[in-house]
Amino acid sequence: MDTMNPFARTLFAAVTLAAGPTMAADDIAATLGRIALPPGFSIKLFALAPGARAMAVSPDGRAVIVGTLDTAVYRIALSGPGAGRAENFAQGVAFKAPNGPCFAPDGALFIAEFNRIRRFAPQAGGWNEAHPSDVVPEGGLQPASETSPVHAARVCRFGPDGKLYVAIGQPANVPTQEREKLNEKSGLGAIWRMNADGSGREIFARGVRNSVGLDFDPADGVLWFTDNQADRMGDDIPPGEINRAPKAGLHFGFPWFGGGHVRTREWAGDTPPPDVVFPDVEEVAHAADLGMIFYRGEKFPAQWRGIFSAQHGSWDRSIPVGARVMFTPVKNGKAGKSVPFAEGWNTGRLPYLGRPVDVAETPDGDLLVSDDQNGAIYRITYEGDGSARSPRLRGEGGG
Numbered sequence: 001m002d003t004m005n006p007f008a009r010t011l012f013a014a015v016t017l018a019a020g021p022t023m024a025a026d027d028i029a030a031t032l033g034r035i036a037l038p039p040g041f042s043i044k045l046f047a048l049a050p051g052a053r054a055m056a057v058s059p060d061g062r063a064v065i066v067g068t069l070d071t072a073v074y075r076i077a078l079s080g081p082g083a084g085r086a087e088n089f090a091q092g093v094a095f096k097a098p099n100g101p102c103f104a105p106d107g108a109l110f111i112a113e114f115n116r117i118r119r120f121a122p123q124a125g126g127w128n129e130a131h132p133s134d135v136v137p138e139g140g141l142q143p144a145s146e147t148s149p150v151h152a153a154r155v156c157r158f159g160p161d162g163k164l165y166v167a168i169g170q171p172a173n174v175p176t177q178e179r180e181k182l183n184e185k186s187g188l189g190a191i192w193r194m195n196a197d198g199s200g201r202e203i204f205a206r207g208v209r210n211s212v213g214l215d216f217d218p219a220d221g222v223l224w225f226t227d228n229q230a231d232r233m234g235d236d237i238p239p240g241e242i243n244r245a246p247k248a249g250l251h252f253g254f255p256w257f258g259g260g261h262v263r264t265r266e267w268a269g270d271t272p273p274p275d276v277v278f279p280d281v282e283e284v285a286h287a288a289d290l291g292m293i294f295y296r297g298e299k300f301p302a303q304w305r306g307i308f309s310a311q312h313g314s315w316d317r318s319i320p321v322g323a324r325v326m327f328t329p330v331k332n333g334k335a336g337k338s339v340p341f342a343e344g345w346n347t348g349r350l351p352y353l354g355r356p357v358d359v360a361e362t363p364d365g366d367l368l369v370s371d372d373q374n375g376a377i378y379r380i381t382y383e384g385d386g387s388a389r390s391p392r393l394r395g396e397g398g399g
Helices: 006-016 024-031 177-186
Strands: 041-048 055-057 062-064 072-079 084-089 100-103 110-111 117-120 133-134 155-158 165-170 190-194 202-206 215-216 221-228 240-246 255-261 281-283 291-296 305-313 324-328 339-343 357-362 368-371 376-382
Touching: 006 041, 055 305, 055 368, 062 255, 072 281, 110 155, 155 215, 202 221, 202 291, 202 368, 215 291, 221 291, 240 291, 240 305, 305 368, 324 357
Parallel strands: 100 155
Antiparallel strands: 041 376, 055 062, 062 072, 072 084, 100 110, 110 117, 117 133, 155 165, 165 190, 190 202, 215 221, 221 240, 240 281, 291 305, 305 324, 324 339, 357 368, 368 376
16 A cells, blocks of 8 residues: 555655665675675665664664655664564654754754644653644744655754754756745755754855755864755766755855856856855765765774765766765864765666665764665674774776
């Protein structure tokens, strides 16, 4: 029986190219056997969770909450009885594309859906699943008249200032001038900042096309975010982006720039805003850079402490790229060149063998990777081998 509502079905189909049903554990294990990792690392299946997308590890370290683009949210214990078994969270709540979970400093769970944000208050053993409260009510993330499922996967994160940051994508590939006026007025194509109760809402960053990953550098508290750039411009342009936003009010160039310094055809004759901020890191074009985190643990060797990010994979390209986990070194607020960290889901042709969406760190310093195509969450562990060799690479194009 198909229980997916029409909105979720359209949205899910739009963002899960070549996605099939959840794979059997044995088939996933076989695929993981071909994944290339740096020396000393291993990967294994942690949990099956259909449509698994963005993840958030609870402050007490007991569970990971997993969003989807359907109507389900999962709670998965990280250790103890039931570890690795996905259970439906708040089954009595009608979710609409609840892609983005995040936790407040007080332990409350926030779920960013397509067009609302809800708070689940902490209580003994978890959260009040039956009675969430609205932080942003239904219709509050973009105009109620705007029902496009394009770029509707929301993510959220609490900053060191205690405020809630939420990424809101543009509802188009490249908007027209008329559409962009409405987007600016509505706060689309931006990162919002607000108090935990939804008050004091403001635009923190503009000129964002479709960010589905953000985190704060633990060294200085500065926001970094991924951004998916314009389609239909060619195989190798424009680049994907990882951006740094050290203060409020910055403009990151879209739609005047389709990605990096590449101008869009639609806006080529229009003067860009002054002081556009260009990305700190340019990624391969059309790899779909989604979830990202700063690694904060001490389990991984020092050379692997920086940004981990998930590349979901391309559709707008003759030769597919992405479908891998990337690593970007960061030191003193400066990023180095990204390199593949876990790859092998891309065989050079479609369909992929898996499509990473997000990354999260466990309390003991392992790395979780969600895969919405296979309905799976993987766990990457460092076991150590005394080696300090460089990562095993497959080339800039990936696969």
